[in-house]
Amino acid sequence: MIDMKGFVEYEDKRYPFSFSNSRLDLYPDKFDSKSIEEWFAPFERGKVIENIHLHGVTANRKNVIFEVSEQHSDQEGFLSFDVYSIFEYDSVRYQYYNEDGKHKYNKKETKIRGIKFSGMDVDVFYPPEKAYLIETFHKEEIVTKVGVKRIVETSLGSIEWNGVKIEFTAQYTVNQSFSPEPLRSASEIIASFSEAVSLDFVKEIYLGVYQTFRYIMRRNNIVFNNIDIFDISEKNLRDMFGKFYDLRMNDEKENNSKVKRRVLSYDCIGEKFAELLRTFLEGIIYIDHLPDSIDKTNKFGPDRMIFDFVAFEREYANLYPEEEVRSEKYLEAKNDALVAMDELINKKSGKVKRYLTTFRKRIAADENSLADRILLVIKDCSSIMDPFLIYELGKEYNTEVDEITPLENIASKMNTLRNDMAHGNLDIQLDKEHIFGFAIMETLLYAMRLKALGIKDRKIQEGIIASVYKGIHIKTTKNGLPTY
Known part of the structure; x- marks a missing residue:
């Protein structure tokens, strides 16, 4: 700056x-x-x-x-x-023309018709190296020709927000120079508005793009090198006339070598980028659980654990608001408890009776547990989650041992941990199954949201599982279904 x-x-x-x-x-x-x-x-x-x-x-x-x-x-x-x-x-732009052999110009007030983003994180999402066409002589592994593909904008979808239609696109830029690095390429994300908008509107869209990039990069340290503001000229060309600087955001770029592996890139998100961004404009997704950088991905402190629980509960409420998921065994046990409480209440009097009545109300009001919600979402996203669960828990993850499966055991442990943390129990003992549980929840957050956006299961797997877990190899059967 x-x-x-x-x-x-x-x-x-x-x-x-x-x-x-x-x-x-x-x-x-x-x-x-x-x-x-x-x-x-x-x-x-x-x-x-x-x-x-x-x-x-x-x-x-x-x-x-x-x-x-x-x-x-x-x-x-x-x-x-x-x-x-x-x-x-610049508050005005100049239109030059010739009249009677003299150079003249008109002044026109600039209006905000779009915003453009560039930087390392944009390049990771939409890799600029794809702008090149490279031919090689395979026998000697010699590059025989390097060319640049025709530069065209790729659609990232469109939405309407506060009466303004916004079209999102991505494109490559390639610069040639006589230097040791003769070709340099970069990528840009462009938001074009259907009409002139205010600076406050631009800030709102900017923040939506920033939050979306936090989500798809799976970390907080997002940096845009340039945020350009443009108008549309009489020739229907973008006229860059301003720059926006956000001094509150992180300015330390991610330098981990795994930066390209952990991203939900354009190949996964595609034209659903705009609809994903809309969820952040609406403020319905919670992402404060994301690590600050890739180096902190595998570090789980109490704050991240609590934020994971909050993020999962909110997404469940967003996407499964009416689901009742209690098992028959739970309902049977709850009914037996209520019957027993009624019998006990009838035998008591005074304060003891009032206390027992309060306890009965709590049992009757008990709703879906976190464990049940986790298991329901896993079942709904089973075709996405199977390779991840097999990788973490083994092929027998859903096989009962003493009437409980390894997956149910982890879900139950996560439920107990959430309750302990919510009630201030500081004597918490963590084991590897709790870490598996957080990894499962964080994966589910992406699986259920991307599925709700209409992204194909295979694309989601490649985006959030195969790109992170090297041990998972996804193959396709003759009928097009994934196998592992």
Whole structure:
């Protein structure tokens, strides 16, 4: 992020400013002493601190909008703000033409008609190396020709949001130069709007794209090198006129060599990208359980465990809201317990009777357990989950031993662990089956959502299982079904 200087408007005053290291400093034209009480008066207890926009012009004649916290530091009129985002842009664009042998131009106000993303994570999702056509002489393994395929945009689907139709596409870019690396390629994700939109709308779509990339990359450290804002010219071409910077997001790129293996790439998601993004705009998917980086993928602390439970419960409520999954044995045991409680209540009186009545209500109100929900989703996604479960638990994972299968045993342990953590039991003993349980839940989160989006089972397997678990080899039978 570059440093900036210029002038900005704040509370109907024009201040010189300096921006550096996420701090915006405003300089008054005279000293303005205030008492301690005056400094803190706007932020007394009970007042919500909002984010505000400060509009200005930079020293290189660009327009700029800083999103800052209204709570600032103030020393003799020198103001300092924390900056959360920046939109730097040209407010007008020029259309040049010739008339009577003279060069003339028209000015047109720029409007936001789309946003474009690029960076390493975009390249991982939509690999730019596919832009090349390479021919080799196999006997001597010599490359005989390197070419660039015709560059066309690939659809990632479309949605309508707040009355605006948004089309998502991906494309390659290839640059040629006379250097040791003559061809350089990169990928871009483009969101095109059916009409001009506000900056707030752009921020909403940006955040949706950011959250979607966290989901498909299966980690939090997402970095976009460039976020460009464009208008549409009279020739129906994209006219890049602004840049958006989000200073709240991670700026440390993923450097693990497994970065391409853990991604749900375009080959898996395809045109369902837009529908997946819609779920984040609607705020229905919970992803705070994701690790910060690939290196932390196999580290399970109490916070991640709790977030895993929350994420699974929310997705279950989203996708299986009406499912009743209690087994016949459970219903039989519950009925026997209620009958026994009724008999005991009839024999008691006073406070003991009231306590027993309360206990009976709790038993009667008991709903589906976490274990039952896990088993139901596994059954619904069995064609996706089978290779993963075989890899982790063996081929006998669903075979009963003493009336319980290895899978049911893990589901039961996860149910007990969730209840212990929810009730503050700190004396928790974890074993390898608990780790298998979290791995199963995190895989189920993807299996049930991607299935709900209409992605084929084989694509889901390749995306969330075969790409991570090297020991799984998925083959296809004559009738097209997967086998292992």
